[in-house]
Amino acid sequence: MPWPESAVRTYREEGYWTTEVLGVWPAARAPEARARTALVTRAGVLTHEEVDRAADRMAAGLLGAGLAPGDRVVVQLLDEAELVVLSLALFRTGILPVYALPAHRSAEITHLVSTAGAAAYVCPERVLDCDFRLLAQEVLDRTDSLRQVFVAGDPGPFTALSSVDAEPVALPAPDPEDVALFLLSGGTSGPPKLIPRTHADYAYQLRETARLCGVGPDSVYLAALPVEHNFALGCPGVLGTLRAGGTAVIAPAPTADACFPLIERARVTITSLVPPLVPLWLDAAEWTDHDLSSLEVLQVGGARLDPDTARQVPKALGCTLQQVYGMAEGLLNFTRLDDPEDVIVHTQGRPLSPADEVRVIREDGAEAGPGEV
Structure with a gap:
């Protein structure tokens, strides 16, 4: 990762980057947390x-199946x-997981496998009218790097994900500044681009978004949006909540019919939506x-x-609205929970980190002043 050395030095000195790596979190392993949901x-709890x-x-099963540190795996x-x-x-x-989105099909998965040089693809058996085992075969035929396909469900000619299981072994220790995962660009034109995120920088995101959103051991996050997207994955999302020792509830759909019973039953404290869903939830709340x-x-x-x-x-759902503007590339902006109503209603917040640098330019390329478009 070609980070400027001056930035690396600042991030380390200021504590933005630490020695933390993803996936092993003390708060979730603490004795008082282990028995909590x-x-x-x-499928259950x-x-x-x-x-x-x-x-x-x-992890032991993946290594036993022939995958190695540094291999890329497209996860869908x-x-x-x-x-x-x-x-x-x-x-x-x-x-390294490459997170594909639920709507992706053969063209996108082939592109992701080819671009990443992925050694494996993990997919469901079937979703609605799409048999992902047939899709996987198409991708195998069109790419050179793909060696294995793991299927959640009936694997057909491939390997069942449930069989990727072995007695735990000593695991390699990733370097905190190594790439940990690949997210996808949010652009609307052309095929998705892969965005590498390191353990250190994504751990900071999980840590700081949880702090800003008040997420801790008693929090219950409802993943109404797809978890393979950065918003529900780590803003703080499922990963940030688990890291804090809290509970993540996975909804089968983002509709009020699916989510309201879960909010009541699990005592959900925080969730995330995209704008088109909000009026539907407000209507249903009545x-x-x-x-x-x-x-x-x-x-x-x-x-x-x-x-x-x-x-x-706030009136319809009885909660605080937090507006978020984010990019999988790294910049995240949030309204704060104690911001004035005018800020919450009319803006998408300000940068998460004091180290974030934002430059707004005019059409002529010059830096825009306050109030300028």
């Missing part, structure tokens, strides 16, 4: 201890426990019988939220 999914043990076993799974366990296992081994009183923060990002809609959130 870590994950709630359609897992404690922090169970997630930790499953990740260690899958449904939002279930397997996605979280696999992510932790990959972080612990130094094998007639629902579900108790939403545990919800403290609703994050909204991905596009600008209409100010009139923004004003309705």
